[in-house]
Amino acid sequence: MNSHTKYLTFNTHKKREYLNITAEVEMAVREAKIREGMVLVSAMHITAGVFVNDNESGFLKDLDDFLERLAPEDAFYRHHQTGESNGDAHLKNIVVHHQVILPVTKGVLDLGPWQQVFYAEFDGQRAKRLIIKVMGE
Amino acid sequence: MNSHTKYLTFNTHKKREYLNITAEVEMAVREAKIREGMVLVSAMHITAGVFVNDNESGFLKDLDDFLERLAPEDAFYRHHQTGESNGDAHLKNIVVHHQVILPVTKGVLDLGPWQQVFYAEFDGQRAKRLIIKVMGE
Amino acid sequence: MNSHTKYLTFNTHKKREYLNITAEVEMAVREAKIREGMVLVSAMHITAGVFVNDNESGFLKDLDDFLERLAPEDAFYRHHQTGESNGDAHLKNIVVHHQVILPVTKGVLDLGPWQQVFYAEFDGQRAKRLIIKVMGE
Numbered sequence: 001m002n003s004h005t006k007y008l009t010f011n012t013h014k015k016r017e018y019l020n021i022t023a024e025v026e027m028a029v030r031e032a033k034i035r036e037g038m039v040l041v042s043a044m045h046i047t048a049g050v051f052v053n054d055n056e057s058g059f060l061k062d063l064d065d066f067l068e069r070l071a072p073e074d075a076f077y078r079h080h081q082t083g084e085s086n087g088d089a090h091l092k093n094i095v096v097h098h099q100v101i102l103p104v105t106k107g108v109l110d111l112g113p114w115q116q117v118f119y120a121e122f123d124g125q126r127a128k129r130l131i132i133k134v135m136g137e
Numbered sequence: 138m139n140s141h142t143k144y145l146t147f148n149t150h151k152k153r154e155y156l157n158i159t160a161e162v163e164m165a166v167r168e169a170k171i172r173e174g175m176v177l178v179s180a181m182h183i184t185a186g187v188f189v190n191d192n193e194s195g196f197l198k199d200l201d202d203f204l205e206r207l208a209p210e211d212a213f214y215r216h217h218q219t220g221e222s223n224g225d226a227h228l229k230n231i232v233v234h235h236q237v238i239l240p241v242t243k244g245v246l247d248l249g250p251w252q253q254v255f256y257a258e259f260d261g262q263r264a265k266r267l268i269i270k271v272m273g274e
Numbered sequence: 275m276n277s278h279t280k281y282l283t284f285n286t287h288k289k290r291e292y293l294n295i296t297a298e299v300e301m302a303v304r305e306a307k308i309r310e311g312m313v314l315v316s317a318m319h320i321t322a323g324v325f326v327n328d329n330e331s332g333f334l335k336d337l338d339d340f341l342e343r344l345a346p347e348d349a350f351y352r353h354h355q356t357g358e359s360n361g362d363a364h365l366k367n368i369v370v371h372h373q374v375i376l377p378v379t380k381g382v383l384d385l386g387p388w389q390q391v392f393y394a395e396f397d398g399q400r401a402k403r404l405i406i407k408v409m410g411e
Contacts, residue, residue: 001138001275001411003310005379036140038177038272040312040377044386046328052235054183058215059227066208066228071340078332090333091340094370096231098326098389101238101375103177103270105142110268112181115235131384133377135312135410136272137138138275173277175314175409189372191320195352196364203345203365233368238375240314240407242279247405249318252372273409274275 004032004134007044012124018060019119021130025102026109028132035107037136042099044131047089047123049096055116067092067122089122096120104136141169141271144181149261155197156256158267162239163246165269172244174273179236181268184226184260186233192253204229204259226259233257241273278306278408281318286398292334293393295404299376300383302406309381311410316373318405321363321397323370329390341366341396363396370394378410 006028010019025041041050053059070091077087100117103110111117119130143165147156162178178187190196207228214224237254240247248254256267280302284293299315315324327333344365351361374391377384385391393404 003410005310005377005384036142036270036272038175038270038312040375042375042377044389046326046386046388051231052183053227053230054216056216056219058218059224061215062224062228063231066231070207070344078335079328079330081332082330087333087336090327091336093327094325094337094340097234097371099375101177101179101236103142103179103268105268105270110142110270112183112266114183115181129386131377131379133310133312133379133384135310136140173279173407173409175312175407188368189320190364190367191353193353193356195355196361198352199361199365200368203368207344234371238314238316238373240279240316240405242405242407247279247407249320249403251320252318273277 001137002032002034006132008130009127011127012121015124016064017121017124020055020116021119022116025117025132028134029104029109032134034104034136037104039102039104040133041117042131044129047086047093048128049093049098049120050100051096051118052100052115054114070095086123092122138274139169139171143269145267146264147256148264149258152261153201154258154261157192157253158256159253162254162269165271166241166246169271171241171273174241176239176241177270178254179268181266184223184230185265186230186235186257187237188233188255188257189237189252191251207232223260229259275411276306276308280406282404283401284393285401286395289398290338291395291398294329294390295393296390299391299406302408303378303383306408308378308410311378313376313378314407315391316405318403321360321367322402323367323372323394324374325370325392326374326389328388344369360397366396
């Protein structure tokens with residue numbers, strides 16, 4: 001069994017951003033030199049997510065509207081009694097989830113034609129880390 | 138390490154359907170001839186999901202109502218400016234997620250007594266693919 | 275490839291509870307004696323979840339409020355026609371998800387500084403099981 005681990009760091013301009021990281025994941029798979037296996041792509045923060053969907057700007061705005069509707073930035077959160085102001089980002093993380101696991105077949109990422117991997121930042125403007133771990137043979 | 142990969146294709150009669158695919162996943166596990174490991178079950182489309190829950194028709198209708206309430210078919214979606222009409226299906230995919238990873242113990246799928254694996258179609262009536270990848274030893 | 279499997283059983287005092295199980299997952303990783311790999315942490319019930327987030331009591335109450343707002347305990351559920359009364363717990367399970375997969379690097383759980391693993395009970399006051407499966411080398 002081979003494994004290969006990489007860390008990416010993001011520092012977004014805006015508080016919320018959705019970044020297509022498919023090329024970075026594909027590169028990690030090539031570096032791992034496996035034929036068959038899986039890749040774990042996981043945010044290392046509790047206010048960021050990882051998901052697979054469409055690289056279409058309208059959809060990405062729909063998603064942001066949807067998450068803001070479910071857990072609005074300016075709502076009341078008990079979490080703010082700690083001095084924090086990112087209660088919404090914690091709940092957006094719960095909805096989107098912080099990780100995906102992707103199949104590797106014949107040496108390449110085995111995604112459908114429209115599937116792209118995204119890092120979802122919900123509380124940015126500071127350095128945030130993500131781990132990519134490839135396992136297989 | 139052994140691995141075994143299968144693709145299933147679904148072409149549902151209705152736009153939205155929830156299909157119990159537990160038997161197909163169990164068969165892939167048997168074919169993989171592993172004792173200990175994991176199975177990834179992942180939709181290859183951005184308008185379909187995979188989840189584990191109860192094979193009870195009332196619950197499956199509750200789930201469909203719930204997803205339609207969160208992301209209604211006839212709401213406004215920026216994604217529709219591309220000519221698409223499945224903006225709701227993209228958001229339903231985000232809520233349900235497109236994949237699960239299941240444990241294999243002593244050669245069989247190690248699920249709880251009521252856990253069944255479902256393929257969730259949110260934009261059907263056309264051929265859609267799913268990947269099952271078993272890894273273990 | 276090594277693998278190591280453990281089962282935990284929970285019997286919560288309240289119907290809904292959120293239990294920090296990070297120490298139990300870390301112990302399973304140590305017992306597995308792997309350097310590089312992944313751990314699957316998965317509820318074996320359809321009315322319980324597993325998630326990664328902040329060990330902060332305000333956030334955990336925000337999460338409970340959020341899930342109760344999305345799928346209230348006292349709403350109408352078709353699932354209740356079977357005699358069950360936990361329709362809300364099934365939908366809360368869908369939102370939170372029943373599993374996570376975590377990276378293991380250099381022999382330890384490779385989480386970010388604030389990431390903790392939680393078992394989310396949505397229909398407790400009875401024995402419920404969870405599986406931890408470590409795979410790697």
